[in-house]
Amino acid sequence: MLVAMITAIAHSNIALVKYWGKRDARLNLPAAGSLSLTLGDLTTTTRIAESEQDIVLLGDAPADAAFARRVTAFLDLVAAELGTGRPRFRVETTNDFPTAAGLASSASGFAALTVAACAALRQDVGPQRLSELARRGSGSAARSIPGGWVEMAAGSDPEGHDAFATEIAPEGHWDLRCFVLVTVAGSKATSSTDGMTRTTATSPYYPAWVDSVADDLTQAREAVRQRDFEQLATVAERSCLRMHASALAADPGVLYWNGATVELIHRIRALRRGGQPVFFTIDAGPHVKVFGPAESLAAVRDAASGLVVDLITSAPGGPARLVAR
Numbered sequence: 297m298l299v300a301m302i303t304a305i306a307h308s309n310i311a312l313v314k315y316w317g318k319r320d321a322r323l324n325l326p327a328a329g330s331l332s333l334t335l336g337d338l339t340t341t342t343r344i345a346e347s348e349q350d351i352v353l354l355g356d357a358p359a360d361a362a363f364a365r366r367v368t369a370f371l372d373l374v375a376a377e378l379g380t381g382r383p384r385f386r387v388e389t390t391n392d393f394p395t396a397a398g399l400a401s402s403a404s405g406f407a408a409l410t411v412a413a414c415a416a417l418r419q420d421v422g423p424q425r426l427s428e429l430a431r432r433g434s435g436s437a438a439r440s441i442p443g444g445w446v447e448m449a450a451g452s453d454p455e456g457h458d459a460f461a462t463e464i465a466p467e468g469h470w471d472l473r474c475f476v477l478v479t480v481a482g483s484k485a486t487s488s489t490d491g492m493t494r495t496t497a498t499s500p501y502y503p504a505w506v507d508s509v510a511d512d513l514t515q516a517r518e519a520v521r522q523r524d525f526e527q528l529a530t531v532a533e534r535s536c537l538r539m540h541a542s543a544l545a546a547d548p549g550v551l552y553w554n555g556a557t558v559e560l561i562h563r564i565r566a567l568r569r570g571g572q573p574v575f576f577t578i579d580a581g582p583h584v585k586v587f588g589p590a591e592s593l594a595a596v597r598d599a600a601s602g603l604v605v606d607l608i609t610s611a612p613g614g615p616a617r618l619v620a621r
């Protein structure tokens with residue numbers, strides 16, 4: 297029997313104005329908007345085909361039970377949202393970068409799975425709805441449906457139909473590179489959802505954080521449109537530090553950084569003071585993501601020397617898409 301195999305790819309993304317906190321946990325609705333760059337060299341490939349039973353593979357090995365449950369529950373959710381039943385599927389996911397180390401594998405993973413699942417269910421779903429569905433898997437995944445420079449709307453609809461991401465400038469608009477400084481091997485200790493939940497419930501700084509996002513979004517959007525590096529650097533570092541400040545003030549405090557993370561912040565700031573156009577951002581993990589032109593790579597590599605176990609570079613990338621049917 298010929299089994300139709302569908303392949304989708306999606307790229308990771310890194311937020312420059314951070315998402316941290318939900319207005320609705322069940323629908324995974326963000327409390328505020330966010331803004332990101334799609335990373336073309338950090339890619340998830342998802343292959344899906346009808347099967348006798350649900351089988352979930354990560355790389356070429358069976359996924360652990362928790363990962364497999366997340367995937368099959370998401371397939372159930374997509375089918376239910378689209379108002380269709382679903383057959384059993386064999387799902388094979390491959391990341392060309394380390395999984396679950398704060399490198400946003402859930403963003404590219406759920407975006408690729410959304411595109412693959414909709415095609416496997418033979419549903420023609422537009423980008424807005426794809427982003428809305430991907431959001432249900434992980435908030436940042438909504439931003440991996442469009443490509444290039446992307447803004448995620450918080451929306452106000454209780455059902456979340458206005459909480460999706462759109463491209464604000466295409467992939468070729470501004471050739472900034474992302475240099476991911478991997479400070480330690482292995483998975484993170486506190487998931488982003490757990491970190492956000494604790495911050496929302498216990499941090500006295502959380503309301504101030506949410507209030508600060510609208511101005512950051514306006515300034516970052518403008519900086520991207522004008523290709524204003526200084527302005528984007530200022531907003532991105534501020535957004536990152538305020539997000540982490542709100543998490544640090546939770547009870548007990550949520551601390552994602554290690555010693556190398558802090559030292560890298562100092563070194564990247566020193567580089568910028570010395571005239572290199574680079575800035576940093578940090579997600580729910582200990583790695584430091586540096587943005588700058590391709591020419592700044594050598595200086596960043598030197599500055600990171602002795603502090604990192606890996607350095608991954610990426611150019612801007614395009615939207616999530618089907619690559620074969």
Ligand code: PMV
Pocket residue numbers: 310311313314315316330400402403434435436437488489578579580
């Ligand atoms: O959507 P999640 O659960 O992967 O959360 C993402 C949270 C941050 O990476 C810290 C910030 C962001 O906007 O991507």
